[in-house]
Amino acid sequence: xxxxxxxxxxxxEKVGAGRADGDGILxxxxxxGSTVNDLVVSLGLNREYVGLIIVNGRQAAFEFSLNEGDxxxxxxxxxxx
Amino acid sequence: MDKIIRVNLTSxxxxxxxxxxxxxQLGGRALTSQILFDELDPACEPxxxxxxxxxxPGLLGGSFLSSSSRISVGGKSPLTGGIKEANAGGTAAxxxxxxxxxxxxxxxxSNLEYSQYLYVDKEKMELRPADIAGLGVYxxxxxxxxxxxxxxxxILIGPGGERGYSAAGITNTDVQGRxxxxxxxxxxxAVMGVKGLKAIVLNPAGAEAISYHDRKAFQELNKELVKMIxxxxxxxxxxxxxxxxxxxxxxxxxxxxPTRNFSAGSFECANRIDGEYLYHVITTRGGEGxxxxxxxxxxxxxxxxxxxASDGKEVVAPLEYETIGLMGSNLGIGNLDDIARLNYLCNxxxxxxxxxxxxxGVAMDQGLIPFGDADAxxxxxxxxxxxxxxxKVLGHGALVTGRVLGSRRIPVAKGQAMPAYDPRGIKGLGVxxxxxxxxxxxxxxxxxxxxxxxxxxxxxxxxxxxxQPMSMIADSMGLCLFIMxxxxxxxxxxxxxxxxxxGVKVSGEDLREAAKKALNVERxxxxxxxxxxxxxxxxxxxxxxxxxxxxxxxxxxxxELRKINEE
Numbered sequence: 001x002x003x004x005x006x007x008x009x010x011x012x013e014k015v016g017a018g019r020a021d022g023d024g025i026l027x028x029x030x031x032x033g034s035t036v037n038d039l040v041v042s043l044g045l046n047r048e049y050v051g052l053i054i055v056n057g058r059q060a061a062f063e064f065s066l067n068e069g070d071x072x073x074x075x076x077x078x079x080x081x
Numbered sequence: 082m083d084k085i086i087r088v089n090l091t092s093x094x095x096x097x098x099x100x101x102x103x104x105x106q107l108g109g110r111a112l113t114s115q116i117l118f119d120e121l122d123p124a125c126e127p128x129x130x131x132x133x134x135x136x137x138p139g140l141l142g143g144s145f146l147s148s149s150s151r152i153s154v155g156g157k158s159p160l161t162g163g164i165k166e167a168n169a170g171g172t173a174a175x176x177x178x179x180x181x182x183x184x185x186x187x188x189x190x191s192n193l194e195y196s197q198y199l200y201v202d203k204e205k206m207e208l209r210p211a212d213i214a215g216l217g218v219y220x221x222x223x224x225x226x227x228x229x230x231x232x233x234x235x236i237l238i239g240p241g242g243e244r245g246y247s248a249a250g251i252t253n254t255d256v257q258g259r260x261x262x263x264x265x266x267x268x269x270x271a272v273m274g275v276k277g278l279k280a281i282v283l284n285p286a287g288a289e290a291i292s293y294h295d296r297k298a299f300q301e302l303n304k305e306l307v308k309m310i311x312x313x314x315x316x317x318x319x320x321x322x323x324x325x326x327x328x329x330x331x332x333x334x335x336x337x338x339p340t341r342n343f344s345a346g347s348f349e350c351a352n353r354i355d356g357e358y359l360y361h362v363i364t365t366r367g368g369e370g371x372x373x374x375x376x377x378x379x380x381x382x383x384x385x386x387x388x389x390a391s392d393g394k395e396v397v398a399p400l401e402y403e404t405i406g407l408m409g410s411n412l413g414i415g416n417l418d419d420i421a422r423l424n425y426l427c428n429x430x431x432x433x434x435x436x437x438x439x440x441x442g443v444a445m446d447q448g449l450i451p452f453g454d455a456d457a458x459x460x461x462x463x464x465x466x467x468x469x470x471x472x473k474v475l476g477h478g479a480l481v482t483g484r485v486l487g488s489r490r491i492p493v494a495k496g497q498a499m500p501a502y503d504p505r506g507i508k509g510l511g512v513x514x515x516x517x518x519x520x521x522x523x524x525x526x527x528x529x530x531x532x533x534x535x536x537x538x539x540x541x542x543x544x545x546x547x548x549q550p551m552s553m554i555a556d557s558m559g560l561c562l563f564i565m566x567x568x569x570x571x572x573x574x575x576x577x578x579x580x581x582x583x584g585v586k587v588s589g590e591d592l593r594e595a596a597k598k599a600l601n602v603e604r605x606x607x608x609x610x611x612x613x614x615x616x617x618x619x620x621x622x623x624x625x626x627x628x629x630x631x632x633x634x635x636x637x638x639x640x641e642l643r644k645i646n647e648e
Contacts, residue, residue, distance in 0.1 A: 009327055009357050010318045049314045051530060054334045057630075059534055075331050076319045077566065079529050 001032055001068040003039070008075045011050070015043050030066065037062040039072065051077025082138070082183035082290065086206065088199055090276050091130060091189030095199075095206045100183050106585060108140035110166040110556035111599035112184055113155025117164055118602050120186075123609035127159040127268070128245055128275045130190040136177065136236065136281075137185070139559015143178025143291045144582050146303055147310060147381040148561035150174040152236075152253060158267035159247045160436070160478060161495040161520040163607040166556065167269055168524075170376030170385075171253035171262030174559055176234035176283035181290030191277030196243065198225075198280035203288035211279040215240060217429035218252055222260035225282055231258055237280035239431020242270030244468060246476030248436040249274060252428070256378055259398055265433035266522060267497060268478070294584035302578050306568060307381055313567035320384035320563055321373045325402035327356030328501070328529075332406070335535055336631040337506025339411040342439075342446035343492045343499070346506045346628045350415025354405050359386065362417055368393015382563055388421045397425040403523070406501025407438025412445060413452030423455065426462045432476070437462070439479040439498030447486040490622045495520035495612070502527075504619055505633040507535045512545035512637055516617045516645040518603035524562060526552050538637045546645050553596035604646055614643045 007015055007024040020026040030039060036053050040062070052075040053060045066072070085098045107115055113135040125131035134156045141149040152174035158165035177185065180201060191197060196214045200207050213221040218239045225235050235254045242249035249270030250263045293299050311317040319327060329351055332338040336346030352358060363370040363386060370389030375382075376399065387398040400421050408427075409420045427434045441458050444450060450457035464472035474485050479498040483491035492499045497520035504511025509528025517525035526548035533540045551569060555562050558575065568575060572589025580586050587595075623635045 008330055009323050010314065046314075051315075051532075052331050052334065059335050059536070061532070061534075073334060075334070077315050077530050078319055078325075078327050078331055079527050079562070079566075 001030055001034070001066070003028055003030060003066055003069070004071045005039070006071070006073045008073065010076050011045065011074050014045055014049060034066050035062065036060060036064045036066065036072065039066065040074070049076055050074050082142070082178055083181050085184045085186065086182050086201070087186045087188065088208070089189045090187065090191040090278060093208055095208070104183070106595070107599075108142065108183075108557050109137055109151065109153040109168065109559050110155065110553060111595065112137045112557070113153050113166050114164055114599055114603050114606070116184060116186065117155050117157065118606050121157060123157070123606050124611060125157060127157045127162065128271060132157045132272055134187040134269065134272055134276070135184055136173070137183065138174035138178050139557055140579055141582060142174045142559040144293070144299070145379050146578055147307055147379060148377070148564045149559050150178075150377045150379070151556070151559045151561060152177070152264065153556060154251055154264045154269055156269050156272045157610070158269065158497070158520070159271050160268045160480070160497040163495065163520070163610050163612050164518055164603045165267035165269060166519065167250065167264035167266045168556055169253060169262040169264045170380070170561065171255050172234040172378065173236050173253040173283060175378055176285045178291055179285035179288045180283060181288065185281070187273070187276060187278060190275060193277060196277045196279045198282060199278065200282045200284070202284035202286065214279055215243065218260040218431055219429050221280065222254060222258065225280065226258060229282055229284060232284070232286060234283040234285070235260060235280055236283070238270045238273050239429060241431040241465065241476055242274035243279065244476065245271045245275045246432065246473070247271055247481065248432045248440065248476055248478040250431060250433040252431065255376060261398055261428055262376060263428070263433065265435065267520070270431050293582055295581045299578060299581035302574065302581060306574060306578065309571070310381055310564055310567045315566040316382050316564060320382050323356030323360055324372070324384045324386050324399070326354070326359045326400065326405055328402040329355035329405055329410070330357070331529070332502060332506065335506050336628055336633065337503045337535070339406050339442075339492070339499070339501050339503050341413050341452050342411060342442035342490060343503055343623070344446070344490070345630065346503045346633075347630055348410035348415065351410065353415045354409045354417055354420065359400065359417060363388065366391060366393055369395040374398065380561070382561070384563060388417070390418065396421040397428065400424060403501045404434040404438065407435050407442070408458075411438050411442045411501070412458055414455050414458070416455065419455035423458055423462065426459060430462065430466055432465070435500050436478045436498045437475075439492050440475055440482045443479050443483040443488050443491055444475065444486060446490055447488050449486060491620060492623075493521060494619055495616050497521045502529065503628065505623055505628050505635050506631065508538055508635060508637055509535065509541040509544040509548070511619055511623070511635045512541045512642060512645065513549065515619050515642050516545065517549060518600065518607050524552060525549060527562070530566065536631065536633050541637050542641045542645060549600060550593055550596035553599050554592050557596065557599060614646060617642050617646060
């Protein structure tokens with residue numbers, strides 16, 4: 001299945017130049033039944049780099065099962081000040 | 082740090098006292114709160130002569146451990162009516178430590194017709210007439226540097242504090258001499274102002290009171306801790322490059338970005354005020370702008386920034402997430418240049434940008450000026466500067482302004498404005514706002530990094546309850562909260578580095594227990610001040626009005642909130 005992915009700030013850089021466009025958007029092919037965690041692994045990202053997951057506009061967990069056409073956003077952990 | 086300095090503004094007496102045994106293992110917030118508990122009548126008037134201000138570096142203050150020189154100030158807050166501590170980076174903690182000062186207590190109130198400033202060097206401590214009275218903090222700081230040279234550290238207030246405005250903070254100078262490191266919250270600038278004290282000039286020249294119990298072991302462990310900070314993705318990569326403004330995309334994504342007086346959790350211009358855009362603007366413009374800047378000497382994270390205008394000239398430093406959230410999206414303003422200008426105006430007047438952002442948001446919501454109108458917001462700050470009747474109202478913060486303008490949508494907890502996390506989107510912080518002895522304060526127990534659904538009410542009380550002592554540990558050791566992602570899970574290492582600094586053997590668990598004890602001291606102060614569990618709640622509009630996109634309300638049950646302070 002194909003999902004639409006948007007990476008923010010340092011994750012854009014982690015996943016590597018050329019894979020994501022300037023806005024951090026890329027399309028990622030995954031096996032059916034994949035979870036967010038599978039997606040993170042497929043990107044070669046260490047799980048500790050991911051602090052917030054949004055799927056179709058709602059917060060989701062690593063165990064969340066993805067479906068064809070889902071829109072996923074990944075953020076590194078952060079707190080404000 | 083072997084002495085406590087007491088400045089009595091009523092008598093003009095300045096005395097040096099040895100550190101009492103019970104204070105030896107306390108620092109920063111734990112120390113300011115314990116001294117206030119021991120010395121204040123908790124029911125005293127915050128702006129009266131019985132209130133006191135206590136400044137204190139943390140237990141690791143003055144050491145070369147990264148991010149360890151935050152300065153705390155405590156007092157009874159004119160906003161919350163309870164005990165308050167605010168802290169900041171900058172140079173004051175290092176200067177106090179070099180001068181051997183563990184705490185500086187300001188008490189009484191001056192009967193003189195002019196305000197004063199306190200001058201401290203290794204040989205003398207004097208109150209001197211403040212010919213800088215009435216000046217904005219930038220002009221005042223410049224004059225002090227001209228007089229005493231650029232090596233002194235300054236703690237000072239602006240006109241807002243001098244007039245006793247409840248939104249006033251206390252600032253201190255950064256490494257390059259900017260008076261921009263605010264102990265912003267709780268209106269403690271007003272406490273300093275009504276006492277007749279404009280500034281504190283700390284001249285550490287020739288003073289070297291800092292000593293290490295085991296410098297070699299400290300250096301070794303410091304190397305390891307610095308490595309941990311640098312290798313952590315948050316402290317080593319995200320903070321240095323994008324700084325706190327990177328929060329805006331996150332809070333926007335989970336509908337927790339204060340927008341138009343907390344009426345929406347997401348903002349259509351969020352991608353024009355976030356960390357990535359800020360980085361783009363600063364690097365594109367060049368000139369005096371910097372994306373990576375240390376707020377205190379020796380910090381390896383360097384999460385701060387210098388914001389420059391299109392001509393490359395510095396506008397303000399730093400431009401942080403809380404200001405962006407409160408004076409940007411919360412006002413419907415989606416332009417960093419506008420936010421930076423408003424930030425500078427607040428800084429110069431000596432006002433907390435969180436409190437003033439919430440205040441102007443309430444004023445906009447009541448139709449005084451339109452949302453999104455940055456010029457009109459600047460005009461309101463000009464009213465504050467001119468001390469007009471409207472300016473006085475605004476200067477007393479969101480609650481007073483909201484009441485005067487007839488608002489029923491005032492985003493405060495215990496009278497203090499909420500920072501840039503809508504508690505309907507991040508309910509754990511809502512629990513902290515409602516239950517912390519500090520009132521609405523994001524640094525009193527932030528739950529944003531927990532891997533939970535932030536809108537699920539169930540896990541939030543436990544998260545907040547665990548986060549509150551962690552904040553106390555950082556605040557008491559003088560540590561920036563931002564090293565906690567790297568070191569928070571290694572309290573034993575923090576305990577060990579404290580041992581190498583002080584010679585006192587403690588464990589990580591001891592630090593946690595001490596933090597809980599210090600929180601209980603604050604709670605007991607508040608109880609005696611007349612605060613009760615009835616105030617451990619959020620405004621009704623937040624429990625009743627769903628945010629438009631998420632449909633979320635703040636629905637952590639009141640009985641759960643009350644349990645937090647029962648144990």
